[in-house]
Amino acid sequence: MLxxxxxxxxxxxxxxxxxxxxxxxxxxxRGLPSIHQDAPDDLARQxxxxxxxxAIDADRKVIDMxxxxxxxxxxxxxxxxxxxxxxxxxxxxxxxxxLITDGTLxxxxxxxxxxxxxxxxxxxxxxxxSAAGCNxxxxxxxxxxxxxxxxxxxxxxxxxxxRHADAIVVTGPISRNMKTALLQTYEATPSPKVVIAVGSCAxxxxxxxxxxxxxxGLDTLLPVDLFIPGCPPHPMTNLHALLRFFK
Amino acid sequence: MKTxxxxxxxxxxxxxxxxxxxxxxxxxxxxxxxxxxxxxVVHFFAYEENKAIRLMAVLRTxxxxxxxxxxxxxxxxxxxxxxxxxxxxxREIAEQYxxxxxxHPWLRMVRYHPNCQDRPDVxxxxxxxxxxxxxxxxxxxxxxxxxVAVGPVHAGVIEPGHFRFNCIGERVLNLEIQLGYQHRGxxxxxxxxxxxxxxxxxENIAGDTTIGHALCMAQAMEAIAGMETDQGAGIxxxxxxxxxxLANHTGDLGALSGDVAxxxxxxxxxxxxxxxxxxxxxxxxxxxxxxxxxxxxxxxxIDGEMNKNLINRLGELKNQMINVIDLLLxxxxxxxxxxxxxxxxxxxxxxxxxxxxxxxxxxGIPYDVRRVFPTEQYGKLNIPEHAEHxxxxxxxxxxxxxxxxxxxxxxxxxxxxxxxxKEVPAAVPALQPSAFxxxxxxAWRGExxxxxxxxxxxxxxxxxxxxxxxxxxxxxxxxxxxTGISDFPxxxxxxxxxxxxxxx
Ligand code: SF4
Ligand code: SF4
Numbered sequence: 001m002l003x004x005x006x007x008x009x010x011x012x013x014x015x016x017x018x019x020x021x022x023x024x025x026x027x028x029x030r031g032l033p034s035i036h037q038d039a040p041d042d043l044a045r046q047x048x049x050x051x052x053x054x055a056i057d058a059d060r061k062v063i064d065m066x067x068x069x070x071x072x073x074x075x076x077x078x079x080x081x082x083x084x085x086x087x088x089x090x091x092x093x094x095x096x097x098x099l100i101t102d103g104t105l106x107x108x109x110x111x112x113x114x115x116x117x118x119x120x121x122x123x124x125x126x127x128x129x130s131a132a133g134c135n136x137x138x139x140x141x142x143x144x145x146x147x148x149x150x151x152x153x154x155x156x157x158x159x160x161x162x163r164h165a166d167a168i169v170v171t172g173p174i175s176r177n178m179k180t181a182l183l184q185t186y187e188a189t190p191s192p193k194v195v196i197a198v199g200s201c202a203x204x205x206x207x208x209x210x211x212x213x214x215x216x217g218l219d220t221l222l223p224v225d226l227f228i229p230g231c232p233p234h235p236m237t238n239l240h241a242l243l244r245f246f247k
Numbered sequence: 248m249k250t251x252x253x254x255x256x257x258x259x260x261x262x263x264x265x266x267x268x269x270x271x272x273x274x275x276x277x278x279x280x281x282x283x284x285x286x287x288v289v290h291f292f293a294y295e296e297n298k299a300i301r302l303m304a305v306l307r308t309x310x311x312x313x314x315x316x317x318x319x320x321x322x323x324x325x326x327x328x329x330x331x332x333x334x335x336x337x338r339e340i341a342e343q344y345x346x347x348x349x350x351h352p353w354l355r356m357v358r359y360h361p362n363c364q365d366r367p368d369v370x371x372x373x374x375x376x377x378x379x380x381x382x383x384x385x386x387x388x389x390x391x392x393x394x395v396a397v398g399p400v401h402a403g404v405i406e407p408g409h410f411r412f413n414c415i416g417e418r419v420l421n422l423e424i425q426l427g428y429q430h431r432g433x434x435x436x437x438x439x440x441x442x443x444x445x446x447x448x449x450e451n452i453a454g455d456t457t458i459g460h461a462l463c464m465a466q467a468m469e470a471i472a473g474m475e476t477d478q479g480a481g482i483x484x485x486x487x488x489x490x491x492x493l494a495n496h497t498g499d500l501g502a503l504s505g506d507v508a509x510x511x512x513x514x515x516x517x518x519x520x521x522x523x524x525x526x527x528x529x530x531x532x533x534x535x536x537x538x539x540x541x542x543x544x545x546x547x548x549i550d551g552e553m554n555k556n557l558i559n560r561l562g563e564l565k566n567q568m569i570n571v572i573d574l575l576l577x578x579x580x581x582x583x584x585x586x587x588x589x590x591x592x593x594x595x596x597x598x599x600x601x602x603x604x605x606x607x608x609x610x611g612i613p614y615d616v617r618r619v620f621p622t623e624q625y626g627k628l629n630i631p632e633h634a635e636h637x638x639x640x641x642x643x644x645x646x647x648x649x650x651x652x653x654x655x656x657x658x659x660x661x662x663x664x665x666x667x668x669k670e671v672p673a674a675v676p677a678l679q680p681s682a683f684x685x686x687x688x689x690a691w692r693g694e695x696x697x698x699x700x701x702x703x704x705x706x707x708x709x710x711x712x713x714x715x716x717x718x719x720x721x722x723x724x725x726x727x728x729x730t731g732i733s734d735f736p737x738x739x740x741x742x743x744x745x746x747x748x749x750x751x
Contacts, residue, residue, distance in 0.1 A: 003570075003573065003574050003578050003579075004511055004574065006570065007511060007512075007515065007570050007571060007574050008511060010566075010567060010570060011514075011515050011518070011567065014518055025528070026525070026528050026529045026532070028528070028529065028530070028531060028532035028547065029528060029532050029533075030532050030533075050443065050673050050674075051443075052441075052443045052444045052446075052447045053444075053447070069447060069537070070532075070533070070538075071447065071537070071538045072532065072538055072546075073673055076546070076673065077673055085532075128404040129400060130404070130405065130406045130407055130429075131407070131428075132428070132429045132430070132431050132747065132750075133429070133431075133451075133454075133747065134450075134451040134452065134453055134454035134457075134747055135406055135453060135454045135455055135745070135746070135747050136451075136454025136455065136457070136534075136535045136537075137454070138404050138405065138406065139454065139455060139535075140534065141404055142403075142404045143517070143520075143521055145517070146514065146517035146518050146520075146521055147514050147517065147518050148518055148521055158403075158404055160402035160403070161402075172429070173431060175428065175429060175430050175431055175750075176360075176377060176430075177358075177359050177360075177377070177427050177428045177429075177430055178399065178407055178428045178429070179377050180377045181399045181400050181407065181428070185400055206451070207444070207447045207448055207450075207451045208431045208432070208433070208436065208448075208451070210436065210440060211431055211432035211433075211435065211436050212432060213360065213430055213431050213432035213435075214431050214432070231451075231537065232454065232534075232535070234534070235521075
């Protein structure tokens with residue numbers, strides 16, 4: 001018993017105060033890209049050619065954040081002159097086309113449909129479906145339940161049954177072998193329901209695009225309401241998206 | 248003893264013309280001889296070259312690796328009956344290339360996909376059906392027997408898989424595990440995708456083993472491209488692999504605690520796992536270490552300030568971990584009584600199944616790649632031999648807890664000041680033609696290994712990936728035998744195997 005108390009004291013209070021207080025991540029974290037429109041065209045083309053995800057459109061000087069895995073290759077190659085990554089983790093959008101960005105994003109709160117806020121603003125139950133992918137997206141959703149993030153304080157929880165859920169949160173590129181199970185989970189969730197795509201895999205197939213075994217975008221199967229980009233999205237990106245979209 | 252297999256070293260280039268090309272009968276005979284003399288299976292796979300299908304095996308004996316190949320017959324007498332660790336590999340070859348191992352004890356699909364050769368399907372599956380249906384599970388007959396089916400979608404935020412229990416009352420007689428839901432066609436992509444995508448694919452085979460798989464790819468490519476890495480890169484890679492181990496072991500200790508409803512350590516470990524992940528973020532900008540390791544070295548150095556920061560944070564976490572581990576594994580009798588004697592896998596069974604990593608060490612098999620086939624800095628670190636002998640949940644937890652402290656000490660011993668490494672070129676290196684390399688690393692679940700074969704033009708002919716989970720899933724089934732079904736979550740967590748690493 002004494003040891004329980006001792007550990008409790010040593011561990012202290014760890015929950016963050018976001019969104020009331022800003023959080024700064026470590027400097028090497030790669031968040032929202034800034035794309036420097038004045039960069040030479042051939043530098044942009046060089047970056048586009050080197051991008052492992054073919055996420056850069058060199059002519060329009062935009063990045064598709066749905067494809068981007070935030071590897072930082074373009075930033076290194078251009079020494080920050082074409083692309084540099086900011087520490088801004090608030091990068092989710094409600095329409096897929098907004099992921100193709102020149103470095104600016106519309107405010108998520110304005111774009112979220114008002115009736116979702118009204119319906120789910122006080123209590124939101126999420127059913128997560130892991131559909132292929134590498135499991136890192138799931139891991140960084142899972143941590144939202146740990147004391148530092150403490151998602152439950154906002155009335156948001158992950159639940160075991162789709163019957164108890166208001167939204168399904170999908171990760172992974174939806175392998176052929178998971179498609180039926182995913183669609184059945186969607187069917188089993190009562191309406192009105194929200195569909196959230198988390199991670200580059202769920203949004204575009206991510207690193208696995210081009211394999212005949214995966215789906216290149218959850219939106220080809222289901223209507224998606226919220227897109228959270230990243231590989232994986234930082235837990236703060238997930239937290240921001242859930243709070244801004246529903247609260 | 249001349250075995251006919253060629254002795255090779257890990258992460259070294261091998262001219263493919265030197266690899267013995269045996270008749271199948273000779274190949275089988277030699278392989279059986281090696282495994283009877285305590286040899287273990289590292290790889291057994293098929294590949295296509297000049298329109299012919301060939302088999303290749305990489306085996307290990309004490310500190311030695313052996314390789315040989317042969318032309319694949321249409322079907323062959325299964326080796327699993329004589330050496331169980333071939334079991335999954337034979338099923339995998341049957342699924343990928345349509346070659347039947349005759350007399351295989353349990354010839355069932357592995358990941359549910361058609362073979363790449365347009366051969367008749369060994370399992371008689373109809374792949375126009377989307378879900379792995381058409382599968383006859385092992386069933387136990389009897390009036391009081393009942394079956395419990397779980398998954399693919401599970402109750403928590405975890406990966407999909409199907410578990411089929413045959414029980415009498417609460418007692419599990421047999422657990423059958425059917426995976427494949429996470430199958431993304433990774434090996435196929437590794438052989439066909441634009442080379443610039445390769446390091447990204449390796450990192451995403453299993454996100455919790457990003458560093459383990461990225462290292463295997465980097466070392467295999469460096470071997471075949473004839474590239475040297477500098478010492479700074481070796482140190483940073485070692486630190487990264489240990490951080491990965493720390494984060495995962497800590498998370499699992501917390502989850503084990505949660506599964507026996509002892510909430511304080513569950514929460515503390517959950518938080519501290521995050522802190523370890525954040526140290527990877529500190530080094531390379533990603534919590535899972537993505538973007539750090541590349542063929543040729545690493546992409547980030549550790550400067551003086553970061554070095555201090557890491558030392559401080561690790562020092563603090565070490566004390567906290569010591570106390571939480573004490574609370575969980577030593578001072579709370581109710582936890583011990585739940586962990587001890589639960590889900591036992593004895594040494595004989597573990598040897599028979601060929602378990603690796605912490606699951607093997609918990610059952611008395613001390614094999615640790617860091618000691619036996621050291622890469623990067625491990626040769627200098629004197630990794631001690633370590634094993635527990637009870638093979639239960641407690642032993643698996645204890646091994647993990649010991650490794651947490653060991654990993655912190657390893658990292659601290661490497662953080663002696665700023666660690667610099669040269670810039671890695673963005674492009675993947677050109678590979679030598681007709682070459683072969685096998686790389687191994689002790690990731691947190693055990694032996695990860697990749698094989699890379701190039702053709703006469705230096706293109707990738709075959710890229711074979713093996714996650715330790717490929718060896719260990721049957722260990723979980725074994726642990727559940729005669730165990731209460733309510734202890735499944737606890738046992739599952741004590742192994743915490745990878746679905747995506749297995750499914751590829
Ligand atoms: S950070 Fe994104 S856009 Fe830049 S190279 Fe990587 S994947 Fe491409
Ligand atoms: S988006 Fe990236 S992190 Fe998420 S599942 Fe896919 S590969 Fe893994």
